[in-house]
Amino acid sequence: MNYIAELRALVGTRPLILPGTSVLIADERGRLLLVFREESQDWGLPGGFLDPGESYEDAGRREVREEIGLVVRDLELLGVYSGPEYFYRYPHGDEVHNVTAAFAATVENTDVTVDGTEITGYEFFDLDRLPDDIIAPERPIVEDYVKRFGG
Incomplete structure (x- = not known):
């Protein structure tokens, strides 16, 4: 059992503050590069919890x-992101x-070789043609990246 699963066994679905990347x-x-996350059925960035x-x-x-x-x-380092807009409720x-x-x-x-479990697809997107269905807590991160590297 991994660390987050152990925490969830104790607290259920209640909100946790979790550091991630x-x-x-x-x-x-x-x-x-955006990856398609099986669990949430939307696009996101590679990464996860510490x-x-x-x-x-x-x-x-x-x-x-x-x-x-x-x-x-x-x-x-692009930045550190926290606050109410980074709250997320998984399906x-x-x-x-x-x-x-x-x-x-x-x-x-x-x-790229996707793991097939967490990630079931990927695509390289032009910065001016990003998909609308990027997971909410990662959208501000992507927007900052576009501002910085979008030319």
């Missing part, structure tokens, strides 16, 4: 490797107040 990866054409004792950077690298099979070389009822460190990353290559 989002990683923004662009291809050689500057298109942003394990006990793990740094934000290590969590970002681990999550990218686990979810989409890419190896992260460098991470540049199954779990509630979370996200505290997310978002990183722009360089990767060894962009040959």
Whole structure:
């Protein structure tokens, strides 16, 4: 059982404050990689919650490797995101107040391999043609990225 599952066994679906990371990866054409999350049925960024004792950077690298099979070389902090707009209620009822460190990353290559469990698809999107159904707590992160790197 993982850390969050252990917490959920104790508190049920009640709101938790959870530290996590989002990683923004662009291809050689500057298109942003978004992944399709099976659980919420919408687009999001690679990333996830920290394990006990793990740094934000290590969590970002681990999550990218686990979810989409890419190896992260460098991470540049885009920002830390928290507050009421980062609250999320999962379709199954779990509630979370996200505290997310978002990183722009360089990767060894962009040959994505989805895990097929959490992530069931991916696409590189032009920054001016992003999908409307980006998961709500990650939309402000994507918007900041577009402002900074959108040219």
